[in-house]
Amino acid sequence: MFFTLAFVSLLIERLCGYPQWLVRAIGHPVIWIGTAIGWLDRRLNRAEQSFAQxxxxxxxxxxxxxxxxxxxxxxxxxxxxxxxxxxxxLAVIASSLTAQKSLEDHVRAVADALDREGLTAGRKAVSMIVGRDPDQLDEPAVCRAAIESLAENFSDGITAPALWLGIGGLAGGAAYKTTNTADSMIGHRNERYEAFGWASARLDDLVNLPASRLTALLFVLACFFVPGSSARDAWKTVWRDAGKHRSPNAGWPEAAMAGALGLALAGPRVYGGTLVPDHFMGAGGRREATASDIRKALKLARVADIMMIALFGLLAIASEAIARA
Structure with a gap:
């Protein structure tokens, strides 16, 4: 039943998303989890304690x-x-754990803002989905940031929760979302969180490992259905560059997307005023990304999403057949 649950919840979220009126009325599971993490952080993460403590x-x-x-x-x-x-x-409840529609809407908003209102609006739109300093970004950098966010968040915001729903049902999906939210809030390598967020960051790396590889494969396969993208270059870039990324998982979907579009993504970026070094995904590709590249990336993600939903549908059929055998 777990893969059936994942399949149905993906369909619901793809079609409906998580309604904003419901967010205003009762919040969202990520908000609830984030509130709990913040409470634990304030009470247990004390500067006077040793690193080990x-x-x-x-x-x-x-x-x-x-x-x-x-x-x-x-x-x-x-x-x-x-x-x-x-x-x-259960599927309605579980649909709150994936973010197909909201991710697509937020990334498309960046392209729309750039096309209609220019760089300032594009910076504002991209600041909703990335942690880097928007004021440091020119137009190509805004476009690259949006595409990188789409690739990485497709993996940890769509593929991974769906996969853990299929493996562990609602409890498995919720446990994954808790780990991922903890990593995004306290899994940072800075003075406050390097020790306290260590377990969250390491566990998040582990539970995202299968989804990041699956997402890269889906992006490669999606190239066959999106004109102007290259499955061959996506595949080559994954094997050449994915392991060079500072994250053990983000490099896989980002490298696949970079190769597919002929772009050079990632590389050194500024977070909180600090330059963070990183390797390029798609080294040798274009750095002058445009809003059109964002839209092509969205097409790839949409096709990859359809493929993933179909995959979970097949897994649901197979699991039901095995259960009845």
């Missing part, structure tokens, strides 16, 4: 949060049951 406290905080989330979501799944109606209810 803060590292231990961070690991304990993550373990406690994961235990609570898994317990609650497993209880919800058990209470709802296994009927078709139960599956529909």
């Amino acid at each position: 803060r590292k231990t406290m961070g690991a304990m905080a993550l373990l406690a949060l994961l235990t609570a989330v898994v317990t609650v979501t497993a209880a919800i799944s058990w209470f709802i049951g296994t009927s078709l109606v139960a599956l529909a209810i």
Whole structure:
């Protein structure tokens, strides 16, 4: 039933997204998880403690949060049951864990802002999806940032939660989302979080490993259906450049996207006023990315998303057949 749950939840989120009126009314699971992480951070991450103590406290905080989330979501799944109606209810809940529609909308907004209002509007739009300093970005850099965000967030915002929903049901998907949210909030290599966020960052690297490879493969395959993109170059770039990225996972989808579009993505970037060195994905490609490149990247992502939904549909059929055998 887990792969069926993942398949149906992907369809629901693809078509409907997470309604803004619902966000205003009750918030979003990521907001709830983020609130809990912030509370734990304020109470357990103390500057007067040693590095080892803060590292231990961070690991304990993550373990406690994961235990609570898994317990609650497993209880919800058990209470709802296994009927078709139960599956529909669980799928609606699980659809909040993926971000197909919202990611596409946010990335498209960058291209639209650049085309209609220029660089200032493009910087504002891209600041909603990346952590780097927008004022440091010229127009090609804004476009590259949007494309990089699309590639990386497709992996950890769509493929990974769907995969963990298929593996562990609602509890598995919620546990993944908790880990990923913790990493985005406290998994930073700075004075405050290098120790406290160590466990969150390492676990996030681990649980995102299969999804990042699958996403790269989906991008390569999607090239066959998007004119002007190159599956051959995407494949070559993944094998040449993915392992050079400072992240063990982000390099895979970014390298695939860079090769597909003939761009040079990643490279040195500025976060919080600090220059962060990194290798280029698609070294030798164009750095002068445009809004048209953003739109082509969106087409690739849309095709890859359709492929992924179809894959989960096949897995759902296969798992149901095995269960009945």
